[in-house]
Amino acid sequence: PGARTARRRAGMPAYDLRSGTPDLSSFPRAAWLKAYRRALTAAPDAAFGYGDPRGREELRTVLAEYLARARGVYARPERIVVCAGFAHGLMLIARALRRRGARSAAVESYGLGHHAGLLREAGLATPPLPFDARGTRVDALAALAPDAVLLTAAHQFPLGGALPPDRRTAVVDWARAAGGFVLEDDYDGEFRYDRQPVGALQGLDPDRVIYLGTASKSLAPGLRIAWMVLPEELVDEVATG
Numbered sequence: 001p002g003a004r005t006a007r008r009r010a011g012m013p014a015y016d017l018r019s020g021t022p023d024l025s026s027f028p029r030a031a032w033l034k035a036y037r038r039a040l041t042a043a044p045d046a047a048f049g050y051g052d053p054r055g056r057e058e059l060r061t062v063l064a065e066y067l068a069r070a071r072g073v074y075a076r077p078e079r080i081v082v083c084a085g086f087a088h089g090l091m092l093i094a095r096a097l098r099r100r101g102a103r104s105a106a107v108e109s110y111g112l113g114h115h116a117g118l119l120r121e122a123g124l125a126t127p128p129l130p131f132d133a134r135g136t137r138v139d140a141l142a143a144l145a146p147d148a149v150l151l152t153a154a155h156q157f158p159l160g161g162a163l164p165p166d167r168r169t170a171v172v173d174w175a176r177a178a179g180g181f182v183l184e185d186d187y188d189g190e191f192r193y194d195r196q197p198v199g200a201l202q203g204l205d206p207d208r209v210i211y212l213g214t215a216s217k218s219l220a221p222g223l224r225i226a227w228m229v230l231p232e233e234l235v236d237e238v239a240t241g
């Protein structure tokens with residue numbers, strides 16, 4: 001706990017902003033082991049089968065409660081799909097959107113190239129959105145007319161700002177009017193910095209915003225655990241894709 005606690009007390013995020021990696025020496029090994037032991041002891045034999053492609057119901061149920069409480073996400077267990085990291089979830093979503101005929105997903109001009117690359121590998125074009133002093137210019141969506149947009153709305157990576165309230169509303173309005181989807185990368189939603197907490201965009205319209213969260217910042221990227229909260233119409237297509 002040492003290094004991570006010290007960073008928190010100093011008002012710093014608990015992970016290195018340049019590498020994006022949390023302090024690996026502070027992984028809560030004992031707590032994780034204890035939880036693992038408890039889960040393994042209680043798990044029915046069926047838990048070791050292929051099971052529901054969305055993930056175990058027990059996990060989706062606690063995630064739904066947690067995401068509603070901590071991030072203001074409208075999350076019912078039926079709409080949650082557990083995946084092996086944000087990158088995996090993004091890939092599944094991109095493939096599902098492409099199968100439905102989507103052609104492009106706009107990205108932040110200062111965003112992770114790797115994530116834009118995954119969208120392109122699924123067959124989507126990735127036009128970049130311009131950026132000004134207030135953050136990503138979502139007004140450009142009208143002219144670009146993509147089928148989806150990928151945003152780090154609560155904490156832009158790597159520049160750090162939150163999407164201003166008028167732009168949060170504007171991007172959801174765009175999605176409603178255009179029938180598009182907002183892919184919300186809430187990679188570090190658990191962390192609070194030097195400003196008011198910003199809730200998830202997904203709460204503004206759970207049918208147009210796809211929420212993606214990950215354990216890669218709050219715990220460790222090696223776990224490869226993440227989750228998506230999907231509009232009802234996409235759940236089966238993403239989970240079985």
Ligand SMILES: Cc1ncc(COP(=O)(O)O)c(C=O)c1O
Nearest residue numbers: 020085086087157187214216221
């Ligand atoms: C912007 C951003 N999104 C998402 C992630 C998490 O990705 P994953 O869950 O695939 O480890 C990271 C991790 O570095 C990130 O920097």
